[in-house]
Amino acid sequence: YASSVTAAPRTAFVHLFEWKWEDIAQECETFLGPKGFAAVQVSPPTKSHNAGAWWSRYQPVSYSFEGRSGSRGQFQDMVQRCKNVGVDIYVDAVINHMAAYDRNFPEVPYGPNDFNSCTSDIDYGNRWQVQNCDLVGLNDLKTGSEYVRQKIADYMNDAISMGVAGFRIDAAKHIPAGDIAAIKGKLNGNPYIFQEVIGAPGEPVRPTEYTYIGDVTEFEFARKLGPAFRDSNIAWLRDLGNQMELSSADAVTFVTNHDEERHNPGGPIWHGVQGDGYFLANVFALAYPYGYPKIMSGYYFNGDFDAGPPSSGVHTGNACGFDGGNWVCEHKWRGIANMVGFRNHTAGEWSITNWWQGGNDQIAFGRGGLGFVVINKRYGSSINQSFDTGMPDGQYCNIIEANFDESTGQCNAAADSSGQSVITVSGGQANFTVGGDQAAAIHVG
Ligand code: ARE
Ligand code: CA
Known part of the structure; x- marks a missing residue:
């Protein structure tokens, strides 16, 4: 991080x-x-x-x-x-x-x-x-x-x-x-x-x-x-x-x-x-x-x-x-x-990249390799797949489910969350599991 x-x-x-x-x-x-x-x-x-x-x-x-x-x-x-x-x-x-x-x-x-x-x-x-x-x-x-x-x-x-x-x-x-x-x-x-x-x-x-x-x-x-x-x-x-x-x-x-x-x-x-x-x-x-x-x-x-x-x-x-x-x-x-x-x-990459959509109610997109977000607006149905994120390889904190603590460098899963707290990007690809009516997001920094 x-x-x-x-x-x-x-x-x-x-x-x-x-x-x-x-x-x-x-x-x-x-x-x-x-x-x-x-x-x-x-x-x-x-x-x-x-x-x-x-x-x-x-x-x-x-x-x-x-x-x-x-x-x-x-x-x-x-x-x-x-x-x-x-x-x-x-x-x-x-x-x-x-x-x-x-x-x-x-x-x-x-x-x-x-x-x-x-x-x-x-x-x-x-x-x-x-x-x-x-x-x-x-x-x-x-x-x-x-x-x-x-x-x-x-x-x-x-x-x-x-x-x-x-x-x-x-x-x-x-x-x-x-x-x-x-x-x-x-x-x-x-x-x-x-x-x-x-x-x-x-x-x-x-x-x-x-x-x-x-x-x-x-x-x-x-x-x-x-x-x-x-x-x-x-x-x-x-x-x-x-x-x-x-x-x-x-x-x-x-x-x-x-x-x-x-x-x-x-x-x-x-x-x-x-x-x-x-x-x-x-x-x-x-x-x-x-x-x-x-x-x-x-x-x-x-x-x-x-x-x-x-x-x-x-x-x-x-x-x-x-x-x-x-x-x-x-x-x-x-x-x-x-x-x-x-x-x-x-903020440094003011464009949408790596756009994906599943039907009218599921989307994912990147911000030129600086961040990637998945939004699932389909109630009761999970997204479970690998995305081309365009991000540098590494481990990222899923900030929707966890809090990144700057002072310790730890990604702390929230007590009320059952989703993924850490997302691993490898070769630009990452597996996301995002429940119905939920989201996931990762970013550099
Ligand atoms: C209150 C009472 C009124 C009473 C008045 C005077 O509600 O019944 O006549 O007092 O006694 C806020 C409230 C108002 C309140 C006012 C003063 O929202 O209800 O009136 O404070 O206490 C237009 C304007 C836009 C404005 C909106 C609300 O163009 O600028 O109306 N928004 C700002 C603020 C408000 C604030 C005011 C302005 C006044 O964000 O919070 O009012 O300072 C179309 C048009 C829009 C129009 C809209 C609604 O969409 O395109 O331009 O917005 O209709 O009429
Ligand atoms: Ca006036």
């Missing part, structure tokens, strides 16, 4: 939805840093409309750092502690609008003249309405104005001064690209930016309009991947990247996100719908050479759209994971967490 996990580039990040700053700091140190995660997208950090629902965080009332996830001091401590272990913080920046109901926000300050005047519902077929009217009643900021741009930039620069490395621009589709570019021009340093633009058929505002500013979310990735895994129809996914509007270098991908699992539960696949399919979709997304993947890590909400985070702030041990704890911690599921290492170590 050569090289180390932490020396590889970091190529995937996690959204720790509604986590507290103190818990994120600890998660960086104990888990995300060692596993090679690039960054954490945190929930909006500003003071917001105070309702218990998760979505109240998307209704800012000021740009001060205080709210359900913690204080400014705790935020700052988190950013530094994560940075120390190689994990960046991306702030979810709600800058298209302020809270609904009122057009006076004295703490910024914003008054009625700092908002656009269209309060009607948005017709998504009309560009002007999309960008100038109130999104679901949220007071739409006049981002064309120099004053508003400067206030937004001051907020983002405040975050940058605390060490924040990047931003998700919330509702970017509702802000003209030129306005975002002007705000970006006022920022200190060169923060990473990705913009939430939902590309939808027939709509005039396109994701590609925003790529000159930064990356953009590619919703079609999730919306095509999800049904494929639900329907066990995955062989065609080989071509998925070619069907996207955005080029790989511009795209942020995900299997689901906090909106999709609530607003569009029949679309992308998510843990509340189908555990194994969801898990395997994540394995695929992390193995597939397209985009910058984000892993959604949330909490159980039993179909209750509004439900805020569980009151217990514990994200460790029995309160987290497969066992019905309140926090799902998808990023900690062994195969998902270890596939982050796979992506990091295969």
Whole structure:
């Protein structure tokens, strides 16, 4: 086992939805840093409309750092502690609008003249309405104005001064690209930016309009991947990247996100719908050479759209994971967490090689000799065969079933696993035994 996990580039990040700053700091140190995660997208950090629902965080009332996830001091401590272990913080920046109901926000300050005047519902077929009217009643900021741009930039620069490395621009589709570019021009340093633009058929505002500013979310990735895994129809996914509007270098991908699992539960696949399919979709997304993947890590909400985070702030041990704890911690599921290492170590070969398919529901592919993955979406039926992996000869840890311990060089089979923990490659060939609705993966490093 050569090289180390932490020396590889970091190529995937996690959204720790509604986590507290103190818990994120600890998660960086104990888990995300060692596993090679690039960054954490945190929930909006500003003071917001105070309702218990998760979505109240998307209704800012000021740009001060205080709210359900913690204080400014705790935020700052988190950013530094994560940075120390190689994990960046991306702030979810709600800058298209302020809270609904009122057009006076004295703490910024914003008054009625700092908002656009269209309060009607948005017709998504009309560009002007999309960008100038109130999104679901949220007071739409006049981002064309120099004053508003400067206030937004001051907020983002405040975050940058605390060490924040990047931003998700919330509702970017509702802000003209030129306005975002002007705000970006006022920022200190060169923060990473990705913009939430939902590309939808027939709509005039396109994701590609925003790529000159930064990356953009590619919703079609999730919306095509999800049904494929639900329907066990995955062989065609080989071509998925070619069907996207955005080029790989511009795209942020995900299997689901906090909106999709609530607003569009029949679309992308998510843990509340189908555990194994969801898990395997994540394995695929992390193995597939397209985009910058984000892993959604949330909490159980039993179909209750509004439900805020569980009151217990514990994200460790029995309160987290497969066992019905309140926090799902998808990023900690062994195969998902270890596939982050796979992506990091295969980043140097951005192509699919050694493709194999068995029917529509079983696939295997390599990444130019740096990694190889087998995904079996046929329930109750094992794959049992030798594959041409294209990998250098040697012994590899099957990271879906086992954890590689860098410090000891040991491949430790997980207690709850009965699959192969070690895979031997000889002459490029390796025997895999992969149960129904399971996967296997090996990589260099
Ligand atoms: C809440 C209530 C509303 C109420 C409003 C104001 O749910 O009933 O009118 O408050 O009082 C989140 C929640 C919203 C919530 C909002 C504010 O999802 O339900 O409203 O917070 O608290 C469009 C946008 C896209 C947006 C999605 C949700 O284009 O930008 O809608 N996504 C981001 C965030 C959300 C957040 C916001 C924006 C607002 O990720 O979490 O809202 O900050 C088609 C179009 C899409 C459109 C989609 C859904 O697919 O192509 O562009 O997405 O329909 O309408
Ligand atoms: Ca707007």
